[in-house]
Amino acid sequence: MLKSVIENVHALEIFDSRGNPTVEVHVTLSNGVVGKAEVPSGASTGENEAVELRDGGSRLGGKGVMKAVNNVNTEINDALKGLDPHDQANIDAVMIALDGTPNKGRLGANAILGVSMATAVAAAKDTNQPLYRYLGGTDLEMPQTFHNVINGGEHADNGIDIQEFMITPVAKTSFRDGFEKIVNVYHTLKKVLEDMGYETGLGDEGGFAPNMKNSEEALKALHESIIKAGYKPGEDIAIACDCAASYFYNKEDGKYHLEGKVLTDEELADYYDKLLDEFPELISMEDPYDENDVEGMVKFTASHKDRIQIVLDDFICTNPKLLKKAIHEGAGNASLIKLNQIGTVTETLETIRISRKNGYNTMISHRSGETGDTFIADLAVAINGGQLKTGAPARSERVEKYNRLLEIEEELGKGERLAFFPDNVDLD
Ligand SMILES: O=C(O)[C@@H](CO)OP(=O)(O)O
Numbered sequence: 562m563l564k565s566v567i568e569n570v571h572a573l574e575i576f577d578s579r580g581n582p583t584v585e586v587h588v589t590l591s592n593g594v595v596g597k598a599e600v601p602s603g604a605s606t607g608e609n610e611a612v613e614l615r616d617g618g619s620r621l622g623g624k625g626v627m628k629a630v631n632n633v634n635t636e637i638n639d640a641l642k643g644l645d646p647h648d649q650a651n652i653d654a655v656m657i658a659l660d661g662t663p664n665k666g667r668l669g670a671n672a673i674l675g676v677s678m679a680t681a682v683a684a685a686k687d688t689n690q691p692l693y694r695y696l697g698g699t700d701l702e703m704p705q706t707f708h709n710v711i712n713g714g715e716h717a718d719n720g721i722d723i724q725e726f727m728i729t730p731v732a733k734t735s736f737r738d739g740f741e742k743i744v745n746v747y748h749t750l751k752k753v754l755e756d757m758g759y760e761t762g763l764g765d766e767g768g769f770a771p772n773m774k775n776s777e778e779a780l781k782a783l784h785e786s787i788i789k790a791g792y793k794p795g796e797d798i799a800i801a802c803d804c805a806a807s808y809f810y811n812k813e814d815g816k817y818h819l820e821g822k823v824l825t826d827e828e829l830a831d832y833y834d835k836l837l838d839e840f841p842e843l844i845s846m847e848d849p850y851d852e853n854d855v856e857g858m859v860k861f862t863a864s865h866k867d868r869i870q871i872v873l874d875d876f877i878c879t880n881p882k883l884l885k886k887a888i889h890e891g892a893g894n895a896s897l898i899k900l901n902q903i904g905t906v907t908e909t910l911e912t913i914r915i916s917r918k919n920g921y922n923t924m925i926s927h928r929s930g931e932t933g934d935t936f937i938a939d940l941a942v943a944i945n946g947g948q949l950k951t952g953a954p955a956r957s958e959r960v961e962k963y964n965r966l967l968e969i970e971e972e973l974g975k976g977e978r979l980a981f982f983p984d985n986v987d988l989d
């Protein structure tokens with residue numbers, strides 16, 4: 562049988578869930594198989610993320626991605642024609658070399674990632690395997706999922722400075738069973754918020770964006786909703802936050818300006834402790850300190866790593882080198898993985914490998930600007946026993962991912978999920 566090679570790589574400009582332009586890529590193989598991918602886009606971006614190339618100028622508020630699209634259709638297409646789509650590492654290495662910058666700033670990480678993902682999709686199809694199988698092999702477990710149901714910070718126009726309040730099913734049942742519980746809590750939360758007199762408009766990730774004055778109120782509403790929906794906080798449903806602390810860190814005075822308070826590193830830890838004491842079901846915190854506040858993050862990790870999961874997002878930007886540095890420094894005990902922070906599938910897998918090898922938990926993540934692309938659902942299954950956060954169980958760009966997990970779970974034929982939960986999380 563003739564081995565298929567890449568025949569054509571084509572990109573076009575499409576739009577994401579915030580109405581911003583983004584890149585879609587089609588990789589066509591010599592046997593006619595086509596792999597497609599759509600690239601997401603963040604709002605609370607880390608300083609060390611790979612460069613998302615935008616056009617500037619007056620068209621579409623300067624946010625157009627035609628430069629990135631053209632780079633795919635010319636240089637990248639020329640470089641990849643005739644190459645083996647099954648050699649993902651080589652495809653990605655060729656693009657990295659072609660770009661020639663340390664941050665993919667010349668061709669654009671949005672261009673390179675679109676091609677990288679679409680190549681993996683094409684290669685999977687070419688071997689008649691679902692993407693999760695192509696990436697992850699056999700004997701896979703469904704991920705633990707985290708659902709952002711109250712939005713604040715950069716993702717909402719309200720008084721809450723902590724960016725995400727997520728709920729996660731704890732019980733070791735199927736993904737479907739856990740998701741049903743999440744949906745029940747989400748609907749109950751709507752009623753609870755209405756009863757509290759809040760608007761129930763949605764933030765960027767499909768969670769509610771009530772105009773509350775602080776994060777404690779958000780946690781209270783969640784706690785109440787879990788109980789009202791008929792579940793036990795911490796036993797059936799736990800809570801996780803993405804503090805996205807860079808949003809409320811003031812570079813000038815080196816303090817955290819959080820919901821009317823001005824806090825030092827230690828005072829911020831005291832504030833978090835207050836929340837953890839009041840809401841023991843809060844079991845995971847992402848980016849509790851600013852991405853450059855290494856001291857704050859390391860101290861917090863030392864004192865809290867046995868109590869909660871501490872997820873590094875902006876702090877490492879899915880970058881293998883930054884993750885290694887964080888591990889060396891003793892920051893965090895889990896890594897957040899976003900393909901477009903680093904810009905290729907190969908480097909993303911490398912970061913995941915480093916994370917797991919060093920006993921860090923691994924949470925695959927969507928971006929606040931998303932499309933219907935479901936690559937990350939497959940990736941979350943492929944990493945076998947990891948975690949996934951991809952927004953509320955509402956807004957189709959988020960639900961698409963959960964629906965894909967339902968499909969995969971049925972394919973795997975596993976009613977039972979060995980829910981992955983870090984040993985160091987105390988749920989009592
Ligand atoms: O901070 C985050 O973890 C993400 C996704 O929830 O947000 P954004 O895509 O805006 O960076």
Ligand SMILES: [Mg+2]
Nearest residue numbers: 803805847874
């Ligand atoms: Mg984050």
